[in-house]
Amino acid sequence: MxxxxxxxxxxxxxxxxxxxxxxxxxxxxxxxxxxxxxxxxxxxxxxxxxxxxxxxxxxxxxxxxxxxxxxxxxxxxxxxxxxxxxxxxxxxxxxxxxxxxxxxxxxxxxxxxxxxxxxxxxxxxxxxxxxxxxxxxxxxxxxxxxxxxxxxxxxxxxxxxxxxxxxxxxxxxNPGEWFLRRMEYLSTRPWAIIDHDEYYNDRVITECSYVKSILTDSEMKQFFQVSKKSRFYICPSCHSRTSGMGEDTPLFAVLKPNTPTSTNVYCFMCLQYSPVKREKCGEGDCKGNVLADNVGCLSCGES
Ligand SMILES: [Zn+2]
Ligand SMILES: [Zn+2]
Structure with missing residues (x-):
């Protein structure tokens, strides 16, 4: 045997x-x-x-x-x-x-x-x-x-x-799920035992921001099923897991469906759907009208 x-x-x-x-x-x-x-x-x-x-x-x-x-x-x-x-x-x-x-x-x-x-x-x-x-x-x-x-x-x-x-x-x-695999991997490393989750989330957000900046529109569609030309909003779900000290904002969410009355955003990094309110931001000259309770304006980040 x-x-x-x-x-x-x-x-x-x-x-x-x-x-x-x-x-x-x-x-x-x-x-x-x-x-x-x-x-x-x-x-x-x-x-x-x-x-x-x-x-x-x-x-x-x-x-x-x-x-x-x-x-x-x-x-x-x-x-x-x-x-x-x-x-x-x-x-x-x-x-x-x-x-x-x-x-x-x-x-x-x-x-x-x-x-x-x-x-x-x-x-x-x-x-x-x-x-x-x-x-x-x-x-x-x-x-x-x-x-x-x-x-x-x-x-x-x-x-x-x-x-x-x-x-x-x-x-x-798993097509489209690289950043989930990445977070799973980081959360099981030896140093994850002594460090905080927020650090890994900040790190993956920085990596995802870089990846989004270098990929073409067709590559974004191929790897993450979103167009690079989309209007991106802060993902409320990613935002809730950050330390608040990271260098990048998780601008990875798109309206689903992409309509003026849509009340959901979908994040291509964490693959979560989050409910949003459609109200004017009102902060300075921000034209944002997509808000979430835990973040505030998902365009400028002002609460
Ligand atoms: Zn997210
Ligand atoms: Zn705003």
Missing amino acids: ILEVPTAEDFFRTGISLLNQAWNNVFELIEYYKLAKDQDMFEDASGEVDYWRAASDELSTSVTLTHQGISFLIKGKIASVNPHLLILSQPKDWPKGCDKGDVYFSDFKTVDTGDLVKIHNTFLPIKLDESFVSFFMSTSRKRNKIMHSIDNNLRFEVNSIIRDILITNDTLS
């Missing part, structure tokens, strides 16, 4: 964790970069080039983690059919004596990463399409490209890795 056979859930959990670690690296670089820019710490343009060149280790590690994350999520899909499909099929490759006593799953040689797509597409009803397969292959080449890059383009690799993670989540995990 084979012992400790991993479940689909085991592979999914590891895959999402790897994507989160890649995301952590990327946002650490972005945060320091923003801080340095805000405080004029780069003496000239070459200072920025040096910053991103020095970041090549973190960037290439993020790409590797993303590639591994994709592999684990595909393994999870295969394991949802049968985890034994991940074991090399030739009995001559199996551990000695496996037919005479118990053996651990981890003692078996498992299939090569290069064969995962073929196994997935053979046994699962919905195949991975060609564009995703070539994207998956490209993530392994990307690492070398970063390691050997010497120009300022490395600065843009952070955005490219963010897109890679969103594409992966969209294709292999």
Whole structure:
């Protein structure tokens, strides 16, 4: 008998964790970069080039983690059919004596990463399409490209890795729910035991604000099912979970339905619907007319 056979859930959990670690690296670089820019710490343009060149280790590690994350999520899909499909099929490759006593799953040689797509597409009803397969292959080449890059383009690799993670989540995990996965991940980290929830909520709001700023309209629709051209309001639900000290406002909610009399907003980050009142804000020259009890005006934030 084979012992400790991993479940689909085991592979999914590891895959999402790897994507989160890649995301952590990327946002650490972005945060320091923003801080340095805000405080004029780069003496000239070459200072920025040096910053991103020095970041090549973190960037290439993020790409590797993303590639591994994709592999684990595909393994999870295969394991949802049968985890034994991940074991090399030739009995001559199996551990000695496996037919005479118990053996651990981890003692078996498992299939090569290069064969995962073929196994997935053979046994699962919905195949991975060609564009995703070539994207998956490209993530392994990307690492070398970063390691050997010497120009300022490395600065843009952070955005490219963010897109890679969103594409992966969209294709292999829960479409539209990346930031829920992100909050779940942060809330289960060791330091979550000693820190406050508000910190993680502030952090994810900052990350979501950045993501919203770099994605195109079609990417926003693809990954979060909202148009970038929408009028965005403060999400009452996200707002209630912040510390009030974060650097960004959760401007992630849109009217649902998008009509002048609508009394609900929907947030693309936390996926919550919140009831709103349709009254004039009246603060300065704010033209807002969407209010919530716990925030006040969802346009300007004045209570
Ligand atoms: Zn929200
Ligand atoms: Zn207002």
